[in-house]
Amino acid sequence: MMRFLRRYLWPRWVRSGRVLLGLLSVLAVLAIAVVAPVLAPHDPLAQDLSLTLRPIELRGVYPLGTDGLGRCVLSRLMFGARAAVLVALPAALGALLLGGGLGLAAGWLGGRVERAVGWLAAAWVAFPPVVLALLLVAGGSGVAMAAMLSAWPLFCRVLRAELQAVAGRGHVAAALMLGFPRGQVLWREVVPAVLPAALALLAWVAAGAVGLEAVLAFLDLGGAPDRLSWGRMLADGWEVVFLAPINLVAPGVVLFSVMAGLALLGDGLRGTMGLALPEARLADDAMAGDGP
Amino acid sequence: MSVLAARGLTVEARRRGGAVPVLRGINFTVEPGQVLGLVEEAGAGAAVVGRAVAQRLPPGLAMVHGSLSFLGAELMAMPADEMRGLLGREIAFLPPSPLAALHPARTVGAQLEAHLRRLGVARRELRAKAVAALAGVGVAEAVLGRLPHHLSQEQCQLVLVAMAFAGAPKLVVAEEPTAALDAAAQGRVLAAIQALRRAQGAAMLLITRDLLLAGAICDELAVMTGGDIVEIGPAASVLRAPRHPYTSSLLLATPPMRGARPDLYLLPEPAAGERALAGVAGCRFAPRCPVRAEYCLRTEPPLEGDAHRSACIRPGLVPTIVAQGEVPPPPWRPVGEVPVLALEGVGKAVTTGPAWRRETVAAVHDISLRITPGEFVAVVGEEGCGASLLARLAAGLEQPAAGRIMLAGVDVSVDAASARQQHAATVQMVFDEAQAALTPWRRVSDIVTEALAVRQSRSRVRETRARQLLAEMGMPLALGVRLPGQLGEAQRRRVALARALCGEPKLLVADGLFDGLDAPAQADLLGLLLRLRHRLDFALLLVCRDLAVARHLCERVLVMHQGAIVEDGLADTVFGWPRHEATKALLAGSPR
Amino acid sequence: MIASLGWRLLVAVPVLLLATLVLFVVLRVLPADVAAMALAPGATEAEIAAMRVVLGLDGLLPVQYVIWLGQMLSGEWGLSAQMGVPVARLVGTALPATLELAALAGVVCGVLGFSGGLLLFALRREGGQREGRAALAETGTTLMMAVPALLWALLLVLVFALGWPVAPVGGRLAPGLAWPPGTGFLLLDALAAGDLAVFGSALGHLVLPAVALGLGFAPPVMRVLGAALAEAYRAPFIDQARLRGLSGAQVLWGQALPLAAVPALAALGRQFVLLLGGVAVVEAVCGYPGLGRLLVEAVRAADLPVLQVAGLAFAVVAVLAQAVVEGVCRGLAPRVRA
Numbered sequence A: 001m002m003r004f005l006r007r008y009l010w011p012r013w014v015r016s017g018r019v020l021l022g023l024l025s026v027l028a029v030l031a032i033a034v035v036a037p038v039l040a041p042h043d044p045l046a047q048d049l050s051l052t053l054r055p056i057e058l059r060g061v062y063p064l065g066t067d068g069l070g071r072c073v074l075s076r077l078m079f080g081a082r083a084a085v086l087v088a089l090p091a092a093l094g095a096l097l098l099g100g101g102l103g104l105a106a107g108w109l110g111g112r113v114e115r116a117v118g119w120l121a122a123a124w125v126a127f128p129p130v131v132l133a134l135l136l137v138a139g140g141s142g143v144a145m146a147a148m149l150s151a152w153p154l155f156c157r158v159l160r161a162e163l164q165a166v167a168g169r170g171h172v173a174a175a176l177m178l179g180f181p182r183g184q185v186l187w188r189e190v191v192p193a194v195l196p197a198a199l200a201l202l203a204w205v206a207a208g209a210v211g212l213e214a215v216l217a218f219l220d221l222g223g224a225p226d227r228l229s230w231g232r233m234l235a236d237g238w239e240v241v242f243l244a245p246i247n248l249v250a251p252g253v254v255l256f257s258v259m260a261g262l263a264l265l266g267d268g269l270r271g272t273m274g275l276a277l278p279e280a281r282l283a284d285d286a287m288a289g290d291g292p
Numbered sequence B: 001m002s003v004l005a006a007r008g009l010t011v012e013a014r015r016r017g018g019a020v021p022v023l024r025g026i027n028f029t030v031e032p033g034q035v036l037g038l039v040e041e042a043g044a045g046a047a048v049v050g051r052a053v054a055q056r057l058p059p060g061l062a063m064v065h066g067s068l069s070f071l072g073a074e075l076m077a078m079p080a081d082e083m084r085g086l087l088g089r090e091i092a093f094l095p096p097s098p099l100a101a102l103h104p105a106r107t108v109g110a111q112l113e114a115h116l117r118r119l120g121v122a123r124r125e126l127r128a129k130a131v132a133a134l135a136g137v138g139v140a141e142a143v144l145g146r147l148p149h150h151l152s153q154e155q156c157q158l159v160l161v162a163m164a165f166a167g168a169p170k171l172v173v174a175e176e177p178t179a180a181l182d183a184a185a186q187g188r189v190l191a192a193i194q195a196l197r198r199a200q201g202a203a204m205l206l207i208t209r210d211l212l213l214a215g216a217i218c219d220e221l222a223v224m225t226g227g228d229i230v231e232i233g234p235a236a237s238v239l240r241a242p243r244h245p246y247t248s249s250l251l252l253a254t255p256p257m258r259g260a261r262p263d264l265y266l267l268p269e270p271a272a273g274e275r276a277l278a279g280v281a282g283c284r285f286a287p288r289c290p291v292r293a294e295y296c297l298r299t300e301p302p303l304e305g306d307a308h309r310s311a312c313i314r315p316g317l318v319p320t321i322v323a324q325g326e327v328p329p330p331p332w333r334p335v336g337e338v339p340v341l342a343l344e345g346v347g348k349a350v351t352t353g354p355a356w357r358r359e360t361v362a363a364v365h366d367i368s369l370r371i372t373p374g375e376f377v378a379v380v381g382e383e384g385c386g387a388s389l390l391a392r393l394a395a396g397l398e399q400p401a402a403g404r405i406m407l408a409g410v411d412v413s414v415d416a417a418s419a420r421q422q423h424a425a426t427v428q429m430v431f432d433e434a435q436a437a438l439t440p441w442r443r444v445s446d447i448v449t450e451a452l453a454v455r456q457s458r459s460r461v462r463e464t465r466a467r468q469l470l471a472e473m474g475m476p477l478a479l480g481v482r483l484p485g486q487l488g489e490a491q492r493r494r495v496a497l498a499r500a501l502c503g504e505p506k507l508l509v510a511d512g513l514f515d516g517l518d519a520p521a522q523a524d525l526l527g528l529l530l531r532l533r534h535r536l537d538f539a540l541l542l543v544c545r546d547l548a549v550a551r552h553l554c555e556r557v558l559v560m561h562q563g564a565i566v567e568d569g570l571a572d573t574v575f576g577w578p579r580h581e582a583t584k585a586l587l588a589g590s591p592r
Numbered sequence C: 001m002i003a004s005l006g007w008r009l010l011v012a013v014p015v016l017l018l019a020t021l022v023l024f025v026v027l028r029v030l031p032a033d034v035a036a037m038a039l040a041p042g043a044t045e046a047e048i049a050a051m052r053v054v055l056g057l058d059g060l061l062p063v064q065y066v067i068w069l070g071q072m073l074s075g076e077w078g079l080s081a082q083m084g085v086p087v088a089r090l091v092g093t094a095l096p097a098t099l100e101l102a103a104l105a106g107v108v109c110g111v112l113g114f115s116g117g118l119l120l121f122a123l124r125r126e127g128g129q130r131e132g133r134a135a136l137a138e139t140g141t142t143l144m145m146a147v148p149a150l151l152w153a154l155l156l157v158l159v160f161a162l163g164w165p166v167a168p169v170g171g172r173l174a175p176g177l178a179w180p181p182g183t184g185f186l187l188l189d190a191l192a193a194g195d196l197a198v199f200g201s202a203l204g205h206l207v208l209p210a211v212a213l214g215l216g217f218a219p220p221v222m223r224v225l226g227a228a229l230a231e232a233y234r235a236p237f238i239d240q241a242r243l244r245g246l247s248g249a250q251v252l253w254g255q256a257l258p259l260a261a262v263p264a265l266a267a268l269g270r271q272f273v274l275l276l277g278g279v280a281v282v283e284a285v286c287g288y289p290g291l292g293r294l295l296v297e298a299v300r301a302a303d304l305p306v307l308q309v310a311g312l313a314f315a316v317v318a319v320l321a322q323a324v325v326e327g328v329c330r331g332l333a334p335r336v337r338a
């Protein structure tokens, strides 16, 4: 598997500007999230009521100004990265394991398993993801859990479709004919072929989870009212947008750049391998078959 | 006036690092009612001529000088809408892949009627005209309401023929019109084309890589290589007495349909692409020419002669090019061996249609068959006759719904898991699409030794075996480190073959192994299989479209028709004295 | 097409039934204290205990589910724990508002998606020296996908409602205008009553949220259409059509687009379902009194009776929309695989 990465995937990926740019922004966010306490100029919760709604002063005490309670915007942005990472990482990985596992099982085993998974996913996507996440939060789930549970059908459906596109190829049949056990054929011939699609989706689902976390925080749901999150900052900034626009602009720009970085990464991982768009796979999937 | 005339037609490919000639000033004429065949092994230059007629050169290609005129009107300089006025009315095209050339989501009737409408047929008469047009090519009216993918390739091509001739064109450009068809369909489609063409007095430009096919229906033949026409003349004369070594070697690389089975002539592969030829001073065929002399390299031979011209300085030596020997007879086997494969009353059905209208059709039924060790058996038949399914059943990729399959005396239709082990030791299969059949991220040397990976052999062992196999396949060892995407199609097929033969199976199943290869590559692969047969001693079940290839390689032939075996016997007997209608139709369509 | 649509609608019934099971698990099995959620905050221990009995929480789960499903189906939805108003009334007024918004947003999404897809394709097909521009356009759609509807809504409201007030936000109708009687679908009611002032005002209130949603959810439709067109143009039938003398425009509109529009339509159907989720957020930003805002408030107040009905309403709309779109697409798409 490592050889496969080194010899086949990596050379194609490093030549793509999208992949590198996306990777860079993702690593930057991860790094900031980890070392936020060291990097942040102030305690993100410390209020300085004498200096509220300060504008940008890059050389000043508060480089990006302060919010309505006199808290440092830059520090809050840095700590906000933690909330984003803590939601996006477990949500995307969990959804990959759950959805990807079910999708691969459905596509590879076929028959009854495939039908059961198909119906389960259909029932699940009966709820728009944000609605499902809201319901889950109401039911007491954490934000990460809600994001994961609303994202797994995406993995399930796309990876199943990818797998089916691969499974019909001659090299899979050839491996079966050579006497490899079915499980090994899945591992040797199919999983590497769907891996780029899975990683691309991982980036996309992570972007979606970052967005969902922001939305829930914006609506002040599923967490403490004073939590450190870009969504919370958006909501706070919205109140004071005409007094200190930086309070809205800064979290908006950061949120967009992080989601854009992840989306570009996903697009690059997929595009360089010549795989179809996941939304196109889903559309094809919706047009085929008789089931839900 | 000539229907189509090319004078010094020169087309170049604009690449980084300069222009590369694709057509080097070629001249030909097509007279009214006449058929000109443009023959080339890989079809690169000949296909460009066809595209040039419609002003639709592939991206990056441009005509630099010369002229191409249709009834005196210069085509390359014609304004686009004037050109569109000609297309579909005066000039019609027949494509190589008929099914894909029809709109997939419209009924055949809708497409035919839309075309008739464009030709100016009144709305009221559309239906009647469409029915009449289909009747003209022998297709039933019921087909009008069908979508293309419910039809066979043959029916699709006949529909396209009906469309092409609906406007009474002066010129039909047919690019490999039978490439996707089986032999019987090929015969019927060509007959339909010829009948309509003769009735309307249309001329035709046939672009193909099959010299014999072209010879069967063309009045005049032009043989192309390296962007030049190297020989042009009356079809009969070109085929009977070729005056260029290239034509002669192409003919000698094509297996004959009757008589002895000579060794096929092996034409060397073209040297490194178009670019390499750009700077050559003398005869551009010289690197591959069997009878070249020193002075061939100095001056470029002109296209000379009377009605039958050729571009060769030493045409007198062409008759000296001959095949060296004969195909050796199959190795001797003791009688009474346990058959390597035995099918007893095997049947399987396929289910189609949406959930509310399921249909079950028997794809193969009641197949009984025995293949003794070392026997080479070909399965031929029309499209949809069940031959491919039979191959997959034999290979264990499909389970039979009825009957028994025995491999070397062991019933493998009972227990799936142990059956697969049995299959792996005994049967291997090679597939038609070599590109998809090779794992794209694995090196060639790893692919060919996959069979050892099952047993977890050490990498040293695998390397040695890989080198052995590559040598056996006649491939350079340096290819071992390449990925399949970096190989040519002919080489990919060899790699697939090597992988299948690595574990020395007793039976090799091959479906479409020769489809889409041109004569030299095909001759090469045929020679390889015949050599391997004597070294490795395996039996072969070959599903094959080309009857001559089947006869050349296999001593026994099965003819399938509608899911059943209708004829089974020695190749020479079956093809020499066909009894079933299906066999006769297949033979009638094979131009020999 | 009728057959495939009918079949797909039939399939939607069990899907919905399964969806109720999901809803039941999420709202009635997972939460720690269901009874407290069904009551107004500050309920006494005794009241909560009584509620347990009413909800049948001591019974077996399957039995609970059957009882609960019966209540949902028969319309016994009870009172909102928070507001003490019948849930039916709350959802009854919010649902038409949201349907109107979602429908308009779907139209915006479709128009943007299809025109964007054509643009993408036009840029890509030029080929050669314009290759760079096509790649740029594609990256542009990727970046656009990274702007969530929440940000679009904030941006639009900031610019067009607060900064330069051309479009109103807050409510469905300008204050002072009388509600026309009827179905609750304000646009339809206003048209039926012939009240153009009301119609205009209602439409004005819809514009910003609908455009925000459309912008947020259109990019995948663009990309699917662009990719499907490119794929169609690689197929030989396009070449053959050109060789029959059809013009570039005839080939695009008559041959390629009808084929490529089908997957784009399927993508639009999926985006519509996602857009229904976006409604919840955008309504909150724009102060639009729809189902989404009702749901958000119910989540905040842990108002079980409202939550379950609002959730179910979303599911019904989503499943029906999906079924209709998929049924139509399956009818239009050539069944090559079957």
Ligand code: SF4
Binding pocket: B244, B245, B246, B283, B284, B285, B286, B289, B290, B291, B292, B293, B296, B301, B311, B312, B313, B314, B315
């Ligand atoms: S001119 Fe010489 S090299 Fe060229 S084809 Fe004739 S014999 Fe061969």
